[in-house]
Amino acid sequence: MIIKSNGRDVILSNISDFDIEKTFDCGQCFRFDPPENTLFIEKRTVFSGVAFGRYIEFEQPTPDTLIIKDCSIEEYESIWKRFLALDIDYNKINSDILCEMQDDSHMHTAIKVGNGIRILLQDPWEAVCSFIISQNNNIPRIKKIIKTLSMMFGSEIVTPNGVYHTFPTPQSLYEAGIDKIAEARVGYRAKHIYDAAKKVSLGQVNLDEIKNLTTEDATKALCEINGIGPKVAACALLFGFEKYDVFPIDVWMKKVLLKYYPDKDIDFFGKYRGIAQQYLFYYERYIAANDSLAV
């Protein structure tokens, strides 16, 4: 990978195993979108949004080039390289997954189809809160709720592309209270979001410490928050705490397990089972989407 700056943007060339569309479209992140005028059918190569308190725009004009707009090399190195997981060798991870799974044929196909997906490293609090919101909910509505909460309780970022808002801090949501949070149309999740905000604000749940715990202990710690169970904890740990050995099981993964792996247990998927899960998840939804187009 070659890192260069043209004085305005950071330009990465010779990148591999990175697909911006798959990465931002696989249900792990709710705050990045293509420009509004992008047609659904065309390949989407530009995604922009807010993370870590900043507005940022990414463009992948060719498979091996990534442009990070209005960004210095320093900012790339300290924030976006980690966020996009560009410091991680996915070629090696993919072969490790296949090796541990004894070259399982379904996994082989899923990796082929999903190649380029990267597990983003999002802000821990944002991941916790976002996946509390995700329970019993669909992606468009999750996105809408997070946008509303950010507008109500985040701080404003003015950009040439419009006004954006940072993700609300635990403190701002704690101060807001359940009733104000409920005005974002979050439904019964208001008390869950509030409980999370309260416990994180008061230090009853320490997200920095959770980072250093084993996956098992980290899961227990997160489940102290009302509204966090095994599924939400697993997603938060995978997408916000760099825990690759969790295995979120949702309705899609239940289908996958039943269909391809009826007699396997979780250990079969190896130490990168969180990433393996993401490939299988993407693959199953890809098949479902193609089936519905074919009819």
Add this chain to the structure above:
DNA sequence: CGCCAGGCGGGGG
């Protein structure tokens, strides 16, 4: 209208 959407918590068996 009813059902469902990337679950969880509480109650009853």
Add this chain to the structure above:
DNA sequence: CCCCCGCCTGGC
């Protein structure tokens, strides 16, 4: 201990 139901809301 496990199973199962209700839950806010919006889209179909």
